[in-house]
Amino acid sequence: MMKEETKEPQYQTCVEIKNKVGLQSLGLMTNQVYYDDPRRLTFLLSRYKFVSKIMSGKDQVAELGCGDAFGTRVVQQEVGSVTAYDFDPVFVEDIKQRQVSKWALEAHVHNILDGPLPRGRYNGVYSLDVMEHIIPEQEHLYLQHIAQSLEDDGVFVVGMPSIESQEYASPPSKAGHVNCKTGKDLKKVLEKYYENVFIFSMNDEVVHTGFLPMAHYIIGLCCGPKRDKK
Incomplete structure (x- = not known):
């Protein structure tokens, strides 16, 4: 069998890693x-x-609503550990089937509406593209249980499509979206649970502090969970 060698030697590592661990696969989602729609991967x-830099240096971080956890490795590069949670066993099983030792990830099935994260409090929790799927009548359970899952000095990052974006979203993108908000409304509800809330705009792959009504995606950065929230 002919040896597989690249024309330029610095790229031979690509072949060596493929032969050693195989080709890494995309997740189910x-x-x-x-x-x-490949370009959506750049946005994701x-x-x-953004989350990885906000959480940088944190010891124990949780991802809520991880889906197939394809992007989780980006956060793993900056923190001590990430524990992933999703309410859908299909996605959690997909994560477990794609495990590699270098990026070992603990993943569990949990519905945040049922209670706080089951493995104690974390220094940071992030939840992307989840809140918009929770009906407004139950969003208090989502936010309350996340706040209860954080240490007193913990940080929470939440991201969702803006309500303004839904006019332009594709049917697959907005399927199940029952609770999109304006940036102003997201800040208002988050302030019920956190002492400090900062809202960021996002358009395509750029996170910024621009005009919220023109944002396709909005991100809330929350610090100081309020322990007296019922």
Whole structure:
């Protein structure tokens, strides 16, 4: 068999890693995204990059609503550990089937509406593209249980499509969206649970502090969970 060698030696590592651990696969959800609309992967990874820098240096971090956890490695690069949670066993099983030792990830099935995260409090929790799927009548359970899952000095990052974006969203993108908000409304509800809330705009892969009504995606950065919230 002919030896597989690249023309330039610095790229031979690509072949060596493929032969050692195989080709890394997309997750169950990102496989669909890459097939239908590849550019969306750039948006997804940009959100994880933002979270990774906010959480940088944290010892124990949790991701709530991880889906296939394709972007979670970006956060793992910056923190001590990430524990992933999703309410759908299909996605959690997909994560477990794609495990590699370098990026070992603890993943569990949990519905945040039923109670706080079951493995104690975390220094940071992030939840991307989850809140918009929770009906307004139950969002207090989502926010209350996350706040209860944080240490007193913990940080929470939440991201969702803006209500303004839904006019332009594709049917697959907005399927199940029952609770999108304006940036102003997201800040208002988060302030019920946190002492400090900062809202960021996002358009495509760029996170910024621009005019919220023109944002396609909005991100809330929350510090200081209020312990007297009922």
